[in-house]
Amino acid sequence: MAVRVGVLGATGAVGQRLIQLLDPHPEFEIAALTASESSAGKTYRQAAKWRVEGPIPEDVAEMTVTETDPDAVPDDVALIFSSLPSNVGAEVEPGFCEAGYVVSSNSSNGRMDDDVPLVIPEVNAEHLDLLEVQRDRRGWDGAMVKNPNCSTITFVPTLAALTDYGLEKVHVSTLQAVSGAGYDGVTSMEIIDNAIPYIGSEEDKLETESRKLLGEFDGASLTHNSMEVAASCNRIPTVDGHLENVWVETAEDLSPEAAKDAMREYPSLDLRSSPDPLIHVFEEPDRPQPRMDRNVGDGMAIAAGGHRESTFGLQYNCLAHNTLRGAAGASVLNGELLLENGYL
Numbered sequence: 001m002a003v004r005v006g007v008l009g010a011t012g013a014v015g016q017r018l019i020q021l022l023d024p025h026p027e028f029e030i031a032a033l034t035a036s037e038s039s040a041g042k043t044y045r046q047a048a049k050w051r052v053e054g055p056i057p058e059d060v061a062e063m064t065v066t067e068t069d070p071d072a073v074p075d076d077v078a079l080i081f082s083s084l085p086s087n088v089g090a091e092v093e094p095g096f097c098e099a100g101y102v103v104s105s106n107s108s109n110g111r112m113d114d115d116v117p118l119v120i121p122e123v124n125a126e127h128l129d130l131l132e133v134q135r136d137r138r139g140w141d142g143a144m145v146k147n148p149n150c151s152t153i154t155f156v157p158t159l160a161a162l163t164d165y166g167l168e169k170v171h172v173s174t175l176q177a178v179s180g181a182g183y184d185g186v187t188s189m190e191i192i193d194n195a196i197p198y199i200g201s202e203e204d205k206l207e208t209e210s211r212k213l214l215g216e217f218d219g220a221s222l223t224h225n226s227m228e229v230a231a232s233c234n235r236i237p238t239v240d241g242h243l244e245n246v247w248v249e250t251a252e253d254l255s256p257e258a259a260k261d262a263m264r265e266y267p268s269l270d271l272r273s274s275p276d277p278l279i280h281v282f283e284e285p286d287r288p289q290p291r292m293d294r295n296v297g298d299g300m301a302i303a304a305g306g307h308r309e310s311t312f313g314l315q316y317n318c319l320a321h322n323t324l325r326g327a328a329g330a331s332v333l334n335g336e337l338l339l340e341n342g343y344l
Protein backbone atom coordinates (compact mmCIF):
# COMPACT_ATOMS: atom_id res chain seq x y z
CA MET A 1 0.00 0.00 0.00
CA ALA A 2 1.27 3.47 -0.89
CA VAL A 3 2.49 5.73 1.94
CA ARG A 4 0.20 8.78 2.39
CA VAL A 5 2.18 12.01 2.08
CA GLY A 6 1.61 15.74 2.50
CA VAL A 7 3.27 18.66 0.71
CA LEU A 8 3.97 21.93 2.57
CA GLY A 9 4.39 24.93 0.24
CA ALA A 10 2.62 22.93 -2.46
CA THR A 11 1.86 25.95 -4.68
CA GLY A 12 5.48 27.17 -5.10
CA ALA A 13 8.20 26.39 -7.66
CA VAL A 14 9.46 23.36 -5.73
CA GLY A 15 5.97 22.41 -4.49
CA GLN A 16 4.71 22.10 -8.07
CA ARG A 17 7.66 19.88 -8.98
CA LEU A 18 6.85 17.75 -5.92
CA ILE A 19 3.28 17.33 -7.19
CA GLN A 20 4.61 16.41 -10.64
CA LEU A 21 6.92 13.73 -9.16
CA LEU A 22 4.61 12.40 -6.45
CA ASP A 23 1.41 12.07 -8.48
CA PRO A 24 2.64 9.09 -10.56
CA HIS A 25 4.89 7.70 -7.77
CA PRO A 26 3.86 4.11 -6.91
CA GLU A 27 5.15 4.25 -3.31
CA PHE A 28 3.54 7.57 -2.32
CA GLU A 29 -0.01 8.93 -2.41
CA ILE A 30 -0.67 12.68 -2.08
CA ALA A 31 -3.11 13.18 0.80
CA ALA A 32 -2.54 16.78 1.96
CA LEU A 33 -1.50 20.08 0.39
CA THR A 34 -0.66 23.21 2.38
CA ALA A 35 0.44 26.76 1.57
CA SER A 36 0.02 30.27 3.01
CA GLU A 37 -3.15 31.77 4.45
CA SER A 38 -3.93 33.37 1.08
CA SER A 39 -4.14 29.94 -0.60
CA ALA A 40 -5.90 28.07 2.24
CA GLY A 41 -9.48 27.03 1.44
CA LYS A 42 -8.97 27.19 -2.34
CA THR A 43 -8.72 24.19 -4.63
CA TYR A 44 -5.17 23.49 -5.80
CA ARG A 45 -6.19 24.58 -9.31
CA GLN A 46 -7.32 27.97 -7.94
CA ALA A 47 -4.39 28.45 -5.57
CA ALA A 48 -1.44 27.38 -7.73
CA LYS A 49 -0.32 29.33 -10.75
CA TRP A 50 0.77 26.08 -12.45
CA ARG A 51 4.02 26.62 -14.37
CA VAL A 52 5.30 23.07 -14.80
CA GLU A 53 5.09 21.52 -18.27
CA GLY A 54 1.86 19.54 -18.80
CA PRO A 55 -1.49 19.97 -17.03
CA ILE A 56 -2.07 19.85 -13.26
CA PRO A 57 -2.64 16.18 -12.35
CA GLU A 58 -6.45 15.79 -12.29
CA ASP A 59 -6.72 14.11 -8.86
CA VAL A 60 -4.65 16.91 -7.30
CA ALA A 61 -6.34 19.85 -9.07
CA GLU A 62 -9.57 19.63 -7.03
CA MET A 63 -7.94 18.93 -3.64
CA THR A 64 -8.37 21.71 -1.08
CA VAL A 65 -5.23 23.53 0.04
CA THR A 66 -5.05 24.02 3.81
CA GLU A 67 -3.08 26.26 6.14
CA THR A 68 0.37 24.95 7.06
CA ASP A 69 -0.47 23.47 10.44
CA PRO A 70 -0.09 19.88 11.73
CA ASP A 71 -3.76 19.91 12.83
CA ALA A 72 -4.81 20.46 9.20
CA VAL A 73 -3.03 17.28 8.02
CA PRO A 74 -4.73 13.86 8.40
CA ASP A 75 -3.18 11.61 11.06
CA ASP A 76 -2.65 8.77 8.60
CA VAL A 77 -0.15 10.88 6.62
CA ALA A 78 3.27 9.36 7.41
CA LEU A 79 5.61 11.57 5.42
CA ILE A 80 5.68 15.33 4.83
CA PHE A 81 7.59 16.96 2.00
CA SER A 82 8.38 20.58 2.88
CA SER A 83 9.19 23.33 0.36
CA LEU A 84 8.51 26.41 2.49
CA PRO A 85 10.53 29.64 2.66
CA SER A 86 13.21 28.93 5.28
CA ASN A 87 11.86 31.42 7.84
CA VAL A 88 8.46 29.69 7.64
CA GLY A 89 10.09 26.25 7.72
CA ALA A 90 11.97 27.20 10.89
CA GLU A 91 8.69 28.17 12.51
CA VAL A 92 6.49 25.22 11.51
CA GLU A 93 8.62 22.16 10.64
CA PRO A 94 9.55 21.29 14.27
CA GLY A 95 5.83 21.28 15.14
CA PHE A 96 5.19 18.64 12.46
CA CYS A 97 8.05 16.51 13.85
CA GLU A 98 6.69 16.87 17.39
CA ALA A 99 3.26 15.81 16.12
CA GLY A 100 4.84 12.56 14.83
CA TYR A 101 5.35 13.33 11.15
CA VAL A 102 8.57 12.44 9.34
CA VAL A 103 9.61 15.53 7.36
CA SER A 104 11.77 15.52 4.22
CA SER A 105 12.58 19.19 3.71
CA ASN A 106 14.10 21.48 1.10
CA SER A 107 14.23 24.56 3.29
CA SER A 108 17.62 25.71 4.55
CA ASN A 109 16.58 26.10 8.22
CA GLY A 110 18.26 23.48 10.39
CA ARG A 111 20.42 22.02 7.60
CA MET A 112 23.61 22.57 9.56
CA ASP A 113 22.27 21.43 12.96
CA ASP A 114 24.48 18.63 14.19
CA ASP A 115 21.56 16.25 14.79
CA VAL A 116 19.86 16.87 11.43
CA PRO A 117 20.90 14.53 8.60
CA LEU A 118 21.70 16.48 5.42
CA VAL A 119 21.49 13.78 2.79
CA ILE A 120 22.13 13.06 -0.87
CA PRO A 121 21.36 9.31 -0.81
CA GLU A 122 24.02 8.32 -3.37
CA VAL A 123 26.66 10.27 -1.41
CA ASN A 124 26.00 9.83 2.34
CA ALA A 125 22.97 7.59 2.95
CA GLU A 126 24.61 6.41 6.20
CA HIS A 127 24.10 9.89 7.71
CA LEU A 128 20.38 9.06 7.92
CA ASP A 129 21.16 7.20 11.16
CA LEU A 130 21.66 10.62 12.79
CA LEU A 131 17.87 10.44 13.16
CA GLU A 132 18.38 8.18 16.18
CA VAL A 133 20.52 10.90 17.82
CA GLN A 134 17.91 13.52 16.81
CA ARG A 135 15.00 11.58 18.33
CA ASP A 136 16.92 10.93 21.56
CA ARG A 137 17.87 14.58 21.87
CA ARG A 138 14.62 16.23 20.81
CA GLY A 139 12.12 13.67 22.04
CA TRP A 140 10.30 13.69 18.69
CA ASP A 141 8.11 10.80 17.50
CA GLY A 142 8.60 12.24 14.03
CA ALA A 143 11.91 13.17 12.42
CA MET A 144 13.54 15.74 10.14
CA VAL A 145 15.83 15.06 7.19
CA LYS A 146 17.07 17.80 4.87
CA ASN A 147 18.37 17.87 1.33
CA PRO A 148 21.06 20.42 0.55
CA ASN A 149 20.83 23.65 -1.41
CA CYS A 150 20.33 23.12 -5.17
CA SER A 151 23.84 24.39 -6.02
CA THR A 152 25.45 22.18 -3.38
CA ILE A 153 23.69 19.11 -4.82
CA THR A 154 25.10 19.92 -8.26
CA PHE A 155 28.81 19.69 -7.43
CA VAL A 156 29.04 17.47 -4.33
CA PRO A 157 28.38 14.14 -6.14
CA THR A 158 31.27 14.93 -8.51
CA LEU A 159 33.53 15.58 -5.49
CA ALA A 160 32.32 12.37 -3.84
CA ALA A 161 33.62 10.50 -6.90
CA LEU A 162 37.09 11.99 -6.30
CA THR A 163 37.49 11.46 -2.53
CA ASP A 164 40.05 8.64 -3.00
CA TYR A 165 42.46 11.26 -4.36
CA GLY A 166 42.29 13.32 -1.13
CA LEU A 167 40.23 16.48 -1.56
CA GLU A 168 42.19 19.51 -0.32
CA LYS A 169 40.88 22.70 -1.91
CA VAL A 170 37.77 23.31 -4.01
CA HIS A 171 36.76 26.48 -5.84
CA VAL A 172 33.30 26.63 -7.37
CA SER A 173 31.64 29.39 -9.39
CA THR A 174 27.96 29.02 -10.26
CA LEU A 175 25.63 30.15 -13.08
CA GLN A 176 22.21 29.66 -11.52
CA ALA A 177 18.80 29.58 -13.19
CA VAL A 178 15.98 31.95 -12.20
CA SER A 179 13.67 29.15 -10.98
CA GLY A 180 16.11 28.69 -8.09
CA ALA A 181 14.87 31.98 -6.63
CA GLY A 182 11.24 30.75 -6.44
CA TYR A 183 8.29 32.13 -8.39
CA ASP A 184 8.48 35.62 -6.97
CA GLY A 185 12.26 35.69 -6.71
CA VAL A 186 13.72 37.64 -9.65
CA THR A 187 11.79 40.02 -11.90
CA SER A 188 12.20 40.02 -15.69
CA MET A 189 13.48 43.63 -15.53
CA GLU A 190 16.30 42.48 -13.25
CA ILE A 191 17.44 39.42 -15.15
CA ILE A 192 16.80 39.78 -18.92
CA ASP A 193 20.02 40.82 -20.71
CA ASN A 194 21.82 40.56 -17.37
CA ALA A 195 23.72 38.47 -14.83
CA ILE A 196 23.61 39.14 -11.08
CA PRO A 197 26.83 38.30 -9.20
CA TYR A 198 25.08 37.99 -5.83
CA ILE A 199 22.63 35.48 -4.32
CA GLY A 200 22.09 36.16 -0.62
CA SER A 201 23.71 33.57 1.71
CA GLU A 202 24.31 31.18 -1.18
CA GLU A 203 28.12 31.03 -1.06
CA ASP A 204 28.05 30.12 2.62
CA LYS A 205 25.63 27.24 1.89
CA LEU A 206 27.93 25.70 -0.74
CA GLU A 207 30.99 26.10 1.47
CA THR A 208 29.49 24.58 4.64
CA GLU A 209 26.95 22.04 3.35
CA SER A 210 29.54 20.36 1.09
CA ARG A 211 31.82 19.70 4.07
CA LYS A 212 28.94 18.28 6.12
CA LEU A 213 27.80 15.99 3.27
CA LEU A 214 31.31 14.57 2.78
CA GLY A 215 31.88 14.24 6.53
CA GLU A 216 32.25 11.04 8.55
CA PHE A 217 29.48 9.73 10.82
CA ASP A 218 30.68 7.38 13.59
CA GLY A 219 27.23 6.39 14.82
CA ALA A 220 27.06 9.18 17.41
CA SER A 221 28.39 12.34 15.79
CA LEU A 222 29.46 13.78 12.49
CA THR A 223 32.91 15.18 11.66
CA HIS A 224 32.85 17.55 8.71
CA ASN A 225 35.27 17.00 5.82
CA SER A 226 38.48 19.01 6.20
CA MET A 227 38.65 20.22 2.57
CA GLU A 228 38.60 23.99 2.02
CA VAL A 229 35.77 25.24 -0.20
CA ALA A 230 35.39 28.71 -1.75
CA ALA A 231 32.27 29.56 -3.74
CA SER A 232 31.05 32.42 -5.89
CA CYS A 233 27.40 32.47 -7.00
CA ASN A 234 25.76 34.18 -9.98
CA ARG A 235 22.16 34.36 -11.21
CA ILE A 236 21.78 34.18 -15.01
CA PRO A 237 18.72 34.27 -17.32
CA THR A 238 18.20 30.52 -17.78
CA VAL A 239 14.92 29.04 -16.53
CA ASP A 240 16.11 25.72 -15.05
CA GLY A 241 19.51 24.11 -14.53
CA HIS A 242 22.47 25.33 -12.49
CA LEU A 243 25.84 25.19 -14.29
CA GLU A 244 29.00 25.26 -12.15
CA ASN A 245 32.73 25.68 -12.87
CA VAL A 246 34.79 23.67 -10.40
CA TRP A 247 38.53 23.61 -9.57
CA VAL A 248 39.78 20.80 -7.31
CA GLU A 249 43.20 20.43 -5.71
CA THR A 250 43.91 16.89 -4.45
CA ALA A 251 46.64 15.26 -2.36
CA GLU A 252 47.25 12.58 -5.00
CA ASP A 253 47.86 13.28 -8.68
CA LEU A 254 44.56 13.37 -10.54
CA SER A 255 44.48 13.47 -14.35
CA PRO A 256 41.41 14.60 -16.29
CA GLU A 257 41.03 11.04 -17.66
CA ALA A 258 41.15 9.49 -14.16
CA ALA A 259 38.61 12.04 -12.94
CA LYS A 260 36.25 11.23 -15.80
CA ASP A 261 36.56 7.50 -15.10
CA ALA A 262 35.89 8.02 -11.38
CA MET A 263 32.79 10.10 -12.15
CA ARG A 264 31.49 7.63 -14.76
CA GLU A 265 31.93 4.72 -12.37
CA TYR A 266 30.48 6.43 -9.28
CA PRO A 267 27.55 4.20 -8.27
CA SER A 268 23.88 5.10 -8.21
CA LEU A 269 21.44 3.45 -5.76
CA ASP A 270 18.65 0.94 -6.12
CA LEU A 271 16.03 3.59 -5.32
CA ARG A 272 13.31 4.51 -7.81
CA SER A 273 14.48 8.11 -8.32
CA SER A 274 18.22 7.41 -8.42
CA PRO A 275 19.41 7.55 -12.05
CA ASP A 276 21.95 5.17 -13.55
CA PRO A 277 24.51 6.51 -14.24
CA LEU A 278 24.39 9.12 -11.51
CA ILE A 279 27.01 11.26 -13.25
CA HIS A 280 26.79 11.60 -17.02
CA VAL A 281 30.25 12.53 -18.35
CA PHE A 282 30.46 14.41 -21.65
CA GLU A 283 33.52 14.25 -23.91
CA GLU A 284 32.43 17.33 -25.88
CA PRO A 285 34.32 20.32 -24.40
CA ASP A 286 31.30 22.65 -24.67
CA ARG A 287 28.94 20.44 -22.60
CA PRO A 288 27.07 20.29 -20.29
CA GLN A 289 24.77 23.21 -21.15
CA PRO A 290 21.57 24.08 -19.23
CA ARG A 291 19.05 23.95 -22.08
CA MET A 292 20.57 20.84 -23.65
CA ASP A 293 21.48 18.77 -20.60
CA ARG A 294 19.33 19.65 -17.57
CA ASN A 295 17.04 16.68 -18.20
CA VAL A 296 19.71 13.94 -18.27
CA GLY A 297 18.48 11.01 -16.20
CA ASP A 298 14.96 12.54 -16.13
CA GLY A 299 16.42 15.62 -14.44
CA MET A 300 17.95 13.52 -11.63
CA ALA A 301 21.47 12.95 -12.99
CA ILE A 302 24.49 15.25 -12.69
CA ALA A 303 26.12 16.18 -15.99
CA ALA A 304 29.87 16.85 -16.08
CA GLY A 305 32.35 17.79 -18.78
CA GLY A 306 35.25 19.98 -19.87
CA HIS A 307 37.74 18.11 -17.65
CA ARG A 308 41.25 19.60 -17.99
CA GLU A 309 44.39 20.35 -16.02
CA SER A 310 44.65 23.91 -14.68
CA THR A 311 46.98 25.98 -12.48
CA PHE A 312 44.64 25.22 -9.59
CA GLY A 313 44.40 21.45 -10.14
CA LEU A 314 41.66 19.66 -12.02
CA GLN A 315 39.04 21.88 -13.64
CA TYR A 316 35.63 20.74 -14.93
CA ASN A 317 32.05 21.95 -15.30
CA CYS A 318 28.92 20.30 -13.90
CA LEU A 319 25.19 20.85 -14.17
CA ALA A 320 21.98 19.67 -12.49
CA HIS A 321 18.29 20.49 -12.83
CA ASN A 322 17.79 22.72 -9.79
CA THR A 323 14.09 22.11 -9.09
CA LEU A 324 14.34 18.33 -9.80
CA ARG A 325 17.70 16.91 -8.63
CA GLY A 326 18.35 20.13 -6.71
CA ALA A 327 15.07 20.30 -4.81
CA ALA A 328 11.84 18.29 -5.32
CA GLY A 329 13.56 15.18 -6.70
CA ALA A 330 16.11 15.35 -3.88
CA SER A 331 13.33 15.35 -1.27
CA VAL A 332 11.49 12.50 -2.97
CA LEU A 333 14.71 10.48 -3.11
CA ASN A 334 15.21 11.12 0.62
CA GLY A 335 11.61 9.94 1.11
CA GLU A 336 12.43 6.71 -0.73
CA LEU A 337 15.53 6.28 1.47
CA LEU A 338 13.45 6.84 4.63
CA LEU A 339 10.98 4.22 3.41
CA GLU A 340 13.72 1.71 2.59
CA ASN A 341 15.29 2.22 6.01
CA GLY A 342 12.07 1.63 7.91
CA TYR A 343 11.46 5.17 9.13
CA LEU A 344 7.90 5.33 7.72
Ligand SMILES: NC(=O)c1ccc[n+]([C@@H]2O[C@H](COP(=O)([O-])OP(=O)(O)OC[C@H]3O[C@@H](n4cnc5c(N)ncnc54)[C@H](OP(=O)(O)O)[C@@H]3O)[C@@H](O)[C@H]2O)c1
Binding pocket: 008, 009, 010, 011, 012, 013, 014, 015, 034, 035, 036, 037, 038, 039, 040, 047, 068, 083, 084, 085, 086, 088, 106, 107, 108, 148, 149, 150, 179, 180, 181, 182, 183, 184, 322, 323, 326, 327
Ligand atom coordinates in the same frame (compact mmCIF):
# COMPACT_ATOMS: atom_id res chain seq x y z
N1 LIG B 1 13.63 26.77 -6.34
C1 LIG B 1 14.67 25.97 -6.15
O1 LIG B 1 15.37 25.58 -7.12
C2 LIG B 1 15.05 25.51 -4.78
C3 LIG B 1 16.08 24.58 -4.67
C4 LIG B 1 16.42 24.11 -3.41
C5 LIG B 1 15.77 24.57 -2.30
N2 LIG B 1 14.78 25.49 -2.40
C6 LIG B 1 14.10 25.91 -1.18
O2 LIG B 1 12.77 25.39 -1.19
C7 LIG B 1 11.89 26.30 -0.53
C8 LIG B 1 10.74 26.69 -1.47
O3 LIG B 1 11.29 27.36 -2.59
P1 LIG B 1 10.40 27.76 -3.84
O4 LIG B 1 11.40 28.16 -4.87
O5 LIG B 1 9.41 26.70 -4.15
O6 LIG B 1 9.61 29.07 -3.27
P2 LIG B 1 8.25 29.74 -3.80
O7 LIG B 1 8.04 29.48 -5.25
O8 LIG B 1 8.30 31.14 -3.34
O9 LIG B 1 7.08 28.94 -2.98
C9 LIG B 1 6.90 29.14 -1.60
C10 LIG B 1 5.78 28.25 -1.08
O10 LIG B 1 5.65 28.46 0.33
C11 LIG B 1 4.31 28.94 0.64
N3 LIG B 1 4.38 29.94 1.70
C12 LIG B 1 4.92 31.19 1.65
N4 LIG B 1 4.76 31.82 2.84
C13 LIG B 1 4.09 30.96 3.66
C14 LIG B 1 3.60 31.03 4.99
N5 LIG B 1 3.80 32.11 5.76
N6 LIG B 1 2.97 29.95 5.50
C15 LIG B 1 2.76 28.84 4.75
N7 LIG B 1 3.18 28.71 3.47
C16 LIG B 1 3.84 29.76 2.93
C17 LIG B 1 3.80 29.54 -0.65
O11 LIG B 1 2.40 29.52 -0.63
P3 LIG B 1 1.46 30.63 -1.37
O12 LIG B 1 1.42 30.25 -2.84
O13 LIG B 1 0.15 30.49 -0.70
O14 LIG B 1 2.13 31.96 -1.14
C18 LIG B 1 4.41 28.56 -1.68
O15 LIG B 1 3.64 27.39 -1.70
C19 LIG B 1 12.74 27.50 -0.09
O16 LIG B 1 13.15 27.32 1.24
C20 LIG B 1 13.93 27.43 -1.04
O17 LIG B 1 15.07 28.05 -0.52
C21 LIG B 1 14.39 25.96 -3.63
